[in-house]
Amino acid sequence: MMTTLEQTSSNLSPLERIYAEHRYFIESLNGHNQGKLSHLRLRGIEELQRLGIPTVRHEEWKYTNLYSLLAKQFAHARWVDESVASHIVSQFSQWGTVVPVVNGRLVASTAPGIFSLKEVASSDNQLVQRLGTIAVSEGNAIVAWNTAFLEDGVVVRIDQHSPKDPIIITSVLDTRQGNVMAHERHLVEVAPGGSATVVFVQRTVGDGEALLNQVLECWVGENAQMLILIVQDGTANSHAITTHEIELASNARLQMVTVSIGGGFIRNMPAARLVGEGAHAELYGLTIADGTMLVDHHTVVDHRVPSCTSNELYKAILDGRSMGVFNGKIFVRPNAQRTNAYQANRSIVRSPRATINAKPQLEIFANDVRCTHGCTVGRLDKEAMFYLRSRGLSPAEAEALLLTAFAEEITAQIPIESIRAHVNATIEHLFHADELA
Amino acid sequence: MKAPILEIRNLHARVGDNEILRGVDLVVYPGEVHAIMGPNGSGKSTLAAVLAGREDYEVTDGEVLFDGKNLLELDPEERAREGLFLAFQYPVEIPGVSTATFLKTALNELRKHRGLQPLDAMEFMNLMQQRAALVKIDPAFFTRSVNEGFSGGEKKRNEIFQLAMLEPRLAILDETDSGLDIDALRIVADGVNALRSPDRSFLVITHYQRLLNYIVPDVVHVLYRGRIIKSGTKDLALELEAKGYDWVKEFAEVTA
Numbered sequence: 001m002m003t004t005l006e007q008t009s010s011n012l013s014p015l016e017r018i019y020a021e022h023r024y025f026i027e028s029l030n031g032h033n034q035g036k037l038s039h040l041r042l043r044g045i046e047e048l049q050r051l052g053i054p055t056v057r058h059e060e061w062k063y064t065n066l067y068s069l070l071a072k073q074f075a076h077a078r079w080v081d082e083s084v085a086s087h088i089v090s091q092f093s094q095w096g097t098v099v100p101v102v103n104g105r106l107v108a109s110t111a112p113g114i115f116s117l118k119e120v121a122s123s124d125n126q127l128v129q130r131l132g133t134i135a136v137s138e139g140n141a142i143v144a145w146n147t148a149f150l151e152d153g154v155v156v157r158i159d160q161h162s163p164k165d166p167i168i169i170t171s172v173l174d175t176r177q178g179n180v181m182a183h184e185r186h187l188v189e190v191a192p193g194g195s196a197t198v199v200f201v202q203r204t205v206g207d208g209e210a211l212l213n214q215v216l217e218c219w220v221g222e223n224a225q226m227l228i229l230i231v232q233d234g235t236a237n238s239h240a241i242t243t244h245e246i247e248l249a250s251n252a253r254l255q256m257v258t259v260s261i262g263g264g265f266i267r268n269m270p271a272a273r274l275v276g277e278g279a280h281a282e283l284y285g286l287t288i289a290d291g292t293m294l295v296d297h298h299t300v301v302d303h304r305v306p307s308c309t310s311n312e313l314y315k316a317i318l319d320g321r322s323m324g325v326f327n328g329k330i331f332v333r334p335n336a337q338r339t340n341a342y343q344a345n346r347s348i349v350r351s352p353r354a355t356i357n358a359k360p361q362l363e364i365f366a367n368d369v370r371c372t373h374g375c376t377v378g379r380l381d382k383e384a385m386f387y388l389r390s391r392g393l394s395p396a397e398a399e400a401l402l403l404t405a406f407a408e409e410i411t412a413q414i415p416i417e418s419i420r421a422h423v424n425a426t427i428e429h430l431f432h433a434d435e436l437a
Numbered sequence: 438m439k440a441p442i443l444e445i446r447n448l449h450a451r452v453g454d455n456e457i458l459r460g461v462d463l464v465v466y467p468g469e470v471h472a473i474m475g476p477n478g479s480g481k482s483t484l485a486a487v488l489a490g491r492e493d494y495e496v497t498d499g500e501v502l503f504d505g506k507n508l509l510e511l512d513p514e515e516r517a518r519e520g521l522f523l524a525f526q527y528p529v530e531i532p533g534v535s536t537a538t539f540l541k542t543a544l545n546e547l548r549k550h551r552g553l554q555p556l557d558a559m560e561f562m563n564l565m566q567q568r569a570a571l572v573k574i575d576p577a578f579f580t581r582s583v584n585e586g587f588s589g590g591e592k593k594r595n596e597i598f599q600l601a602m603l604e605p606r607l608a609i610l611d612e613t614d615s616g617l618d619i620d621a622l623r624i625v626a627d628g629v630n631a632l633r634s635p636d637r638s639f640l641v642i643t644h645y646q647r648l649l650n651y652i653v654p655d656v657v658h659v660l661y662r663g664r665i666i667k668s669g670t671k672d673l674a675l676e677l678e679a680k681g682y683d684w685v686k687e688f689a690e691v692t693a
């Protein structure tokens with residue numbers, strides 16, 4: 001099955017390879033390429049052809065070289081071995097309801113209100129009416145790519161009666177048959193007054209390289225609350241491009257915490273659109289990178305209507321030859337009066353070969369607005385280091401204490417105790433490993 | 438008589454081209470309290486910082502023996518572990534690090550150096566409660582970030598609390614009295630007096646004779662332009678209070 005493609009693929013350019021795989025993918029659907037999904041797929045591949053895969057000449061991808069990643073020749077994953085999921089599921093089961101997605105396919109829909117996109121998309125289901133309307137292919141190569149390969153993902157519908165258990169969307173990429181890429185498309189809708197927690201984690205099985213292209217479309221209804229946690233703590237062969245687009249109706253609240261403390265190549269593109277008055281969004285991010293890890297956050301907070309508030313804080317600790325990128329866009333549209341938006345980005349660069357590229361980008365088209373940002377890049381505070389050492393702490397202990405404090409400002413925003421503890425323990429381990437080195 | 442805990446001989450230190458300490462000599466024996474007075478900018482904090490191991494200062498001449506060991510070749514944390522403590526003139530705020538975590542790490546580090554087991558959570562808590570009572574610190578401070586948002590006086594009191602926790606052999610108090618209200622001054626002085634013992638010494642840097650009514654020194658020194666130009670009994674502090682520094686500066690001119 002894979003052999004025909006594998007034999008010819010090695011001398012294909014990344015785009016040619018994607019087209020070949022796309023033809024193969026459509027054929028493999030065996031005539032099931034109909035209805036809403038087929039229409040979206042077609043638009044996706046057409047848009048991808050028009051836009052191409054972004055290169056470093058593209059302003060938005062200046063520091064993040066997708067082509068060098070694609071040199072790893074990821075194959076669009078067509079095999080699913082459900083059995084690999086079970087031990088991974090058990091790792092996260094204490095956090096909430098685990099929904100495993102193996103190589104892009106949901107292996108079991110386990111709880112009420114949680115569906116497989118593949119299953120519900122076949123009919124003209126109300127559940128999928130927003131599919132392709134929040135994250136759109138037009139002008140966005142990554143979403144177009146994801147949509148061209150649209151097949152499965154998790155569909156969640158939450159209302160006031162839904163269980164409050166966090167939903168742990170667990171992406172498992174199985175590389176035992178070679179390097180893989182998986183496209184996941186998730187759709188979450190929180191009905192007015194509802195409250196939902198969705199957690200994203202990623203694990204790679206096998207020694208190959210794994211690339212996840214994950215797109216979330218999320219609608220948060222009036223007075224509803226949405227908590228999104230993204231825990232990126234994988235191994236160096238785990239790569240991810242995430243696009244999480246969330247629209248907030250009036251008086252809806254979003255809190256999003258992204259912790260990127262492990263993995264290889266990570267590009268996150270969260271977007272919060274405040275489309276109902278009185279909506280509020282909080283975006284937090286923590287990067288801890290070493291080696292050659294790359295963590296790129298391109299965030300968008302879009303104030304489209306009056307009287308919304310947003311708060312954004314991204315922090316990074318960079319060591320080795322790692323690179324951090326932060327691009328924070330805040331849009332305040334012409335009628336979005338009485339907007340209150342804040343953005344801050346703080347980085348600590350610990351090695352001469354580590355870099356941070358930070359760029360706040362505030363585009364304000366209304367006049368009655370409070371919109372501020374702050375950006376700092378530095379080393380650890382010398383005075384604090386001396387103070388701690390003068391009390392008997394070794395430089396390594398003093399650093400670990402200061403770095404932990406720096407990081408915990410973000411992890412403190414994780415309201416779920418078991419997840420916060422896991423993340424803090426991982427961080428402690430990272431800094432402690434330093435201390436022993 | 439016992440061997441000195443601290444011997445400073447002809448200590449010279451500078452920042453860039455600015456020579457700040459220009460030949461300091463000072464010997465402190467176990468159990469003694471020495472006061473160091475002197476006009477602003479005379480080098481008192483610099484002396485304290487050089488003793489604590491701050492790297493901004495370059496020692497160009499002289500030597501310092503701490504309990505017979507060459508202090509100047511030790512890192513700041515090694516000095517602390519050997520029993521040196523500096524109560525900072527300007528204590529540093531450390532957001533996100535709780536006083537309890539900080540002190541537990543520090544204390545266990547010192548205990549390890551002394552060949553003692555680390556304290557468990559209960560023992561540590563009990564010790565904190567007991568020592569906090571000594572300087573009347575509210576236990577609510579334990580969970581707050583080190584010095585963050587503390588008032589000036591609270592920061593100073595927190596320094597003495599740390600002193601009480603870490604039980605050094607030589608404590609240097611750099612203007613711990615400035616910024617304290619009358620009651621707090623009393624509390625801090627009582628705390629220090631409670632911590633006085635035959636094998637613990639104090640170097641008390643102050644501008645005010647009043648502190649020395651509470652913490653009675655064995656010796657009073659005047660530091661001027663990087664040198665100790667006069668030493669005397671506690672009566673010297675009274676004399677300075679009455680007459681100012683001009684008359685002692687003449688000693689500097691004579692010896693310069």
Ligand SMILES: Nc1ncnc2c1ncn2[C@@H]1O[C@H](COP(=O)(O)OP(=O)(O)OP(=O)(O)O)[C@@H](O)[C@H]1O
Nearest residue numbers: 452455457475476477478479480481482483484493
């Ligand atoms: N890091 C430094 N860089 C440059 N100059 C310094 C530095 N530290 C101290 N000095 C200078 O050395 C001199 C002595 O300063 P120091 O702080 O030791 O004085 P002090 O006796 O403690 O004064 P005060 O009574 O005002 O606290 C001052 O002129 C000061 O400006």
Ligand SMILES: [Mg+2]
Nearest residue numbers: 481482483526
């Ligand atoms: Mg001073």
